Amino acid sequence: MPRIIAGYVRVVDAVNYRIGRTVMYGVFVMVAILLWSSISKTFFMPSLWTLEAAQFAMVAYYVLGGPYSIQMGSNVRMDLFYGEWSDRRKAWFDAFTIFFLIFYLGVLLYGAIDSTSYSLEYGERTRTAWRPYLWPIKVAMCVGFFLMLLQAFSEFFKDIARIRGEAL
Template sequence: MPGVIRQYVKIVDTINRRLGRLVMYLIFVMVGILLWSSISKTFFLPSLWTLEMAQFAMVAYYMLGGPYSIQLGSNVRMDLFYGDWSDRKKAWFDAFTVFLLIFYLGVLLYGGWESTSYSLQYGERSSTAWRPILWPIKITMCLSIFLMILQAISEFFKDVARIRGVEI
């Protein structure tokens, strides 16, 4: 494989691995928010922001963890036939189906970008009592989808290398 492709795979994998390892700790932020929600509802006045903030933390957790999940191969796949195939046949199948993933993520990114630009332009807020601005979580979603596209391209390059009998 050319050096540019090797460098691309190395950079994208490093970024997504580090970000994924960092984002893993958002689960504790979410638990802390929900714990505060329980405490405040029991002993004080209920907080308006806790449920929606926990949802935002969960969206960031799942979406920013997506590229790392793709990198680890922990995404869901149907192993009815796939599990019995050789590594080379799996690489052929993965190299083909990654284009479907990239198309899907591209459509998601297009829609997310349109929604984010609308949110930024008009100062969109949630319709709840707390009324937080929505553009930060929408930008987070667009960034994570973009990183998933980069990781999917990286996985494609790894599959092509595997087909050729080389590891990146």
């Protein structure tokens, strides 16, 4: 593989690995928010912000952890036939099907950017009593979709290298 592609794969994998390893601790943030919610409902006045904050933390956890999941191969796959195939045949199949993922992520990113620009322009808020701004979580979604798109291209290049019998 050309050095520029190998460099691209190395950089994207490194960035997504570090972000994924950092974001995986977001589950503790969610647990802390939900624990505070339970404590405040039992002993104090119920907090208005806990449910939405936990939802925002969960969205950031999933979306920013997605590229790491793709990189580690822990995404869901139908293994009825796939599990029995050779590595080369798996690479051919993955190299073909990755285009569906790239298209899907492109549509998601396009919609997320449009929605984020709307939120920033009009100061969009939720319709709850807490009324937080929506743009921070929408920006996180845009970043997550973009990183997943970069990781999908990285996986495509790795599949091409496997088909050619090269190590990347």
